Amino acid sequence: MADYNLIFKKVKSASRKLMAVDETAIQNALSSLVRISLAQIPFILAENAKDLALMDTNDPKYDRLKLTEERIKAICEELTQIKNLPSPLDKIIEEKILPNRLSLKKITVPLGVLGVIYEARPNVTFDVFALALKSGNGLILKGGSDADHSNRAIMSLIHRALEENGLPTEAFQLLPPDRGATKALLEAVDFVDVIIPRGSQGLIDFVRQNSKVPVIETGAGIVHTYFDESADLEKGKAIIFNSKTRRPSVCNSLDCLIIHRDRLTDLPELVEKLLSAGVTIFADQASFPWISNHPLVEKAREEHFGTEFLSLKMSIKTVSNLEEAMDHIAQYSSKHSEAIISENPTNIDLFLKSVDAAAVYANASTAFTDGNQFGLGAEIGISTQKLHARGPMALNELCSYKWVIKGDGQIRE
Template identity: 45%
Template sequence: MKNMNSNLEQSTARVAAAGKAARVVSKRLALLSRAEKDAALGVLADAIEAAEASIVAGNERDLERGRDAGISDSLADRLRMTPERVSAVAQALRDLAALPDPVGEVVRGNTLANGLQIKQVRVPMGVVGMVYEARPNVTVDAAGLGLKSGNAMILRGGSAAADTNAAIVAALRESLERQGLPADAVQLLNGGHEDVQALITARGLVDLVIPRGGAKLIETVVTGSTVPVIETGTGNVHVYVDAAADLDMALEIAVNSKTHRPSVCNAAESLLVHRDVADEFLPRVLRTLADKDVTLHADERATALAGDVETKPVTDEAWNTEFHDLEMSVGVVDSLDEAIEHIDGYSTHHTDCIVTENRAAARAFIAQVDSAVVMVNASTRFTDGGEFGFGAEIGISTQKLHARGPMALAELTTTKWVVDGDGQIR
C-alpha cells in the first residue's frame, strides 16, 4: 500500500509538471497562424518518415513482447506499425495541413441595436489529455490534430506500444524544437496506471480528457475523471439486411464490414437478416464468411439455413461482444421493427447499417437507430475521420454532448463570445 501511494504521488507530481508546461505552451499555440501550423505539420510528416527505422524497430520490440505475453492476433494488428503504416500516418499529417483551420471560425454573430458587435468564435480547448491503447498511429494523429487546433497534448499510450510511442514522440519533439516551436506541445507519459489516475484528476491543468480503447479503459476514465471527458465508445456494430435489399450489394457490404479489418471499432460484429430474404441470402453470406475464416455464432433459424457451414449457437454474450476478430453473430428477424429493437438492445451506439432499396425503411432506420453513425447501403468501415474527409481523427464519440461520431479538428475546439463595442454602457 505504501509503495502504491508513493507511485501515485510520483505520477501526480509528473502529471502536474506536464500540465503546467502544457498550459504555458497552449498560450503560444493559440497565437500561431494557419500558415505556421500547416508548415509545421509538413515538417512533422517529414520527421516521421525520416524516423521510420527507429519507429519500426521499436514496434518490433513491442510486438515481440506481445507475442511472448500471448496477445491476440487482432491486438497485434492494431499494434503493428509497418513502413507502409508509417507512411500513412505521415500522409495524414499532410492531409491535416490541407484542411481549413477551425480556430477563429465565426460560428454565429450579429450586431445589436446599440451597435455592439457580438461573435461566437472557435478557440482551442487548451490542454488535452489522451488515454489510449495499442494503436500507435493514434500518437501521430493526436499530435497533429492538437497542433492544427492549437492544443497542447499530453498522451498516455498503452504499455503494449511503449517503444513505438517513445520513438514517435521523440521524432515529433525533436522536429518541433528544430522549427523553433515548443517541444512540450506533445508530451508522453510512460508511467503505470497511476499516470492515468493522475491525468484524469488534473482538474485545472488539463481541460479535456479523451479515452480511446476497450470498454474497461473507457469506463475507468469516465467514472474516475474529475476532468471533462469526451467518451469514445466501443463498436458493437450491426448490419441489417432488409426484405427489400439488393442481395448482391448486401453480400458485399456484410463481408467487407466484417473482414476488411476485423480488429478495428467500425468492423461489423452482428448480421441481422429479414426472414423474407433469409432463405436466399443466408446460405450465400454464411458460406462467403466461412471461406474467409469467420467463426459464426448463429441463431436457430440462421443455423437451419447454413447447410454444411459450421456454426456455433449464438448466446446473449455473443450478441453483446465486440469481437475485434474474425467472429460474427448472425440472426433472422421477422421485421424492420424487430431489427431496430434488437439493435437498440445490443448496440454500443457507434455505427449501425441497413441494406435496403426501400427508402421508407431507410428513413425509419435512420430515425430510430440511436447511433453516432447510421449507414444506408454502405460498409460500416467508412466510419472514420479520414474517410469522412476530416484528415485524421482523435476518436469516434458515442456520447451526445459536444461531439458525436468521428472527432477531428472542430471537435477539439470550444467557443468564446467576443463583444466589440465603442463605449456602450448599460
C-alpha cells in the same frame, strides 16, 4: 515518483503560446514530421517490433499495435491532409450589433489542453498530435504499456519536428505507461480541459467512472448490419464481407448480422466468403440450420449479442420485420455505426431516422466510419455520446467558442 502536476503545468503554460503561432508555422511543422517519419521508418518499425514481441499474435489488439511501412506511409498521407485543411480557429459562428451599438462575435477557439488515454494504437500518437497542433490545443498523451516503445519513438520524432520550426515542445507530452500517470491525469482539473479515452469498453468505463476532468467518450463499436427482406444479394455479400473482414480489430467492423426471416434461404451464399476467410459465426436458432454444416458455425448464446468481437467472429440474429431489427439494435448497440441493406425506400428512410447511432448507413459498409474517410484528415476518436461532439471527432470538434464584445464606452443601467 514523477511530479505530474509540474508536467501538466508546463503543458498548460506552453499551450497558451500556440494561440500566437501562425498557420504557416503549423503547416511547416507537420511537413517536417512527415519528412522525418518517412526517413525514420526503420527506426519506428524496430521500436514497434519490441512491442509486438511482447504481445500474443492472437490478441485482437495485435493488429492495432502493428505498424508496417505501408501503414506509416498512410499515416503520413493523413498528416499531409490535416496540414492542408483550413484552420478551425477564429471562425465567426455568429455576429451581430446590439441596439446599444455593442458589437458581438462568437468565434471558435481551442478547447485548451487535451488529455488522451489510449491502448495499443501507436497511430493515435501521430493523429492526435496533428489534430491538436492544427487546432491550437496542448496535448498530454497517456499510452498503454503495450505500445510504449512505439509511442516514445513517435514522440521523439514529433519533438524534432517542433524544434525545427521553433514551436514549444512542452505543449505536447507523453506520460509513462503506469497507473500513477493515469490517476494523475484523471485528476488534473487545474491543468487539463477534457479527457478523451480511446480503447476498449473497459478503458472507457474506467475513465468515465474515475475522471474529475470532463470526458468525451469515444465509445466501443458494437456494429450491426440489417439485411432487409428487399435487400440485393450481391450488394449484401460485398458490404457484409467488407464490414467484417477489412480490419476486424477496429471499432467500425461488423459484429452482428441481422437478417430478415424470409431471406434465410440466401444465408449460405451471404456468408460463404466470410467462412472462407476464417470468420467464426454464432448463429441464432432460426439461422443455425441453414449453415450448420460448416465447422466455423456455432449456436449463438446470449453473450454473443452486444459483444464487440474485434476479431474474425460475428453473430447472426433473425427477425421478422424492420421493427424487430431496430429493437435488437436499440437493445445491444453502442451507438457507433449501424447499417441497413435494402431496396425499400420506406424502410431505408425509417431506419436512418429511427436508429440512434453516431453514423447510420444505407447500402454501404460501416468501414467508412473514420475521420479520414469523412474528409476530416484524421480523427481523435469516434464519439458515441451527444454532448459537444458525435461521430468522428476532428479539427472542428476540438474547438469551443467564446464571445468577443467590442464597445465604445457603453455601460449597463
